[in-house]
Amino acid sequence: MSTSARVVLLASATAISALGNGFGRIAVTFGVLGLPGVTAKGLSFVLVCLMVPQILFVLFGGVIADRVSRFRLLAFSDVLSALAYSGLAAGVCRHAPIPALAGCAAVAGTASALSLPASSGLVPEVAAAERIQRTNSLLMAATRGADLLGTVLGGSVVAWLGAPSTLLLDAVSFAASAVLIALLRLPSRARAEATSLLGDLRLGWREFAGRQWLWVTVAALSLTAASLTAGIGVLGPIVALRSWGGPQAWSLVAGASTLGMLCGAGVSARLRPQRPVVAGLLMMSLLAVPPLLLAANVPPWAVMPAMFCAGLANDVFGVLWNTAMQREVPEEVLARVASYDWLGTMVLAPVGVLVAAPLSTAFGPSPVLVGCAVLVAVSTAAALASPGVRRLRRVTGVSEITTVL
Numbered sequence: 001m002s003t004s005a006r007v008v009l010l011a012s013a014t015a016i017s018a019l020g021n022g023f024g025r026i027a028v029t030f031g032v033l034g035l036p037g038v039t040a041k042g043l044s045f046v047l048v049c050l051m052v053p054q055i056l057f058v059l060f061g062g063v064i065a066d067r068v069s070r071f072r073l074l075a076f077s078d079v080l081s082a083l084a085y086s087g088l089a090a091g092v093c094r095h096a097p098i099p100a101l102a103g104c105a106a107v108a109g110t111a112s113a114l115s116l117p118a119s120s121g122l123v124p125e126v127a128a129a130e131r132i133q134r135t136n137s138l139l140m141a142a143t144r145g146a147d148l149l150g151t152v153l154g155g156s157v158v159a160w161l162g163a164p165s166t167l168l169l170d171a172v173s174f175a176a177s178a179v180l181i182a183l184l185r186l187p188s189r190a191r192a193e194a195t196s197l198l199g200d201l202r203l204g205w206r207e208f209a210g211r212q213w214l215w216v217t218v219a220a221l222s223l224t225a226a227s228l229t230a231g232i233g234v235l236g237p238i239v240a241l242r243s244w245g246g247p248q249a250w251s252l253v254a255g256a257s258t259l260g261m262l263c264g265a266g267v268s269a270r271l272r273p274q275r276p277v278v279a280g281l282l283m284m285s286l287l288a289v290p291p292l293l294l295a296a297n298v299p300p301w302a303v304m305p306a307m308f309c310a311g312l313a314n315d316v317f318g319v320l321w322n323t324a325m326q327r328e329v330p331e332e333v334l335a336r337v338a339s340y341d342w343l344g345t346m347v348l349a350p351v352g353v354l355v356a357a358p359l360s361t362a363f364g365p366s367p368v369l370v371g372c373a374v375l376v377a378v379s380t381a382a383a384l385a386s387p388g389v390r391r392l393r394r395v396t397g398v399s400e401i402t403t404v405l
Helices: 003-033 040-067 070-093 098-126 129-161 163-182 197-209 212-244 247-267 276-295 300-328 331-346 349-363 365-384 387-391
Strands: none
Touching (some): 003 040, 003 070, 003 129, 040 098, 040 331, 040 349, 070 163, 098 129, 098 300, 129 163, 129 247, 129 300, 197 212, 197 331, 212 300, 212 331, 247 300, 276 387, 365 387
8 A cells, every 4th residue: 555545544533533523512511511510620521531531541652552553453443443432322321320421431431542642653654755754744734624624514413313313423433434444454563572561661751751842832832731621611702602502602612723723724834934943832822812711701602713723733733743853852761751742741731620610600611711810820921941952953855845933
């Protein structure tokens, strides 16, 4: 199988699962909120149970992905996700108690912990070194395009089919993705010599901690993720329910973000900033704007442009960041380093989910949303002040177009 065919196959698999997830994300939120007697605290508990296994097991996912075939590990994680979302569909349909739904969410989180480092490490196996950034951009664009369609239609699909059937569509999308990933059949790659589990984790940590630009940026991303998970993930749908009339308006706002991500993924294919992480972090500062607008209780049409810009910034950063890691980190330890990246980014997100509802009850949504925006801005500025971040430069290739920043 040619390199181009593998890239297309991988992009197709990720796009199909992203389409289902666009539906599923809306379905989980409003399906849980629609159960008898469930409040924002119940939703927060389910979301935390989705996130915690990602945090607990992502490092082990990185070790496994450096030891075994990454594409087979991705296929297995897709099958596990299909089973988890099938369970969520059945649970919402039968009005299962919150702990049962949380258990299914935990299985989905475990599957994600296996797939995240493997997917980060798979790109250099599929694409030639000089095409890594373009491949990252293509994969991101395919994912965002499908996710945009799923997100925009999500509210209508939930209203038409109901949350259980929508969650089942998400499960089917993961099963289809597993089939396509299994067809990749990549050749054997060079692998680091396996030691003990702790030895592999220590090696990954040395590679991660030895790069200041890496751990400083991940620390900023951790605070940003916690802020946005609380402000956009929990308080956003609550604002939509109270002020905008329900899931349809929120799905349009979320769709604007995904449309921005799609545009950002496309634009990033040709960006060649001299300082890629600096450029990405400057873009990430735009993520502070949507929580401020939500705090001001403006109508959804006023929030949509800010969400578009935030989504564009998110994916420009994502492509530049993934490309920098894949070029700077040795391939045989890439999944382990990526697992520390994922862990650091996600570790505070459950805290954001847990404190969002209590803080909103105590102080009101608006002050909490303002605090989220301030935390995003401060953490981004702190990362930009790091010498390691400012010194990291792109490796210039003959065929690349240079944009100085």
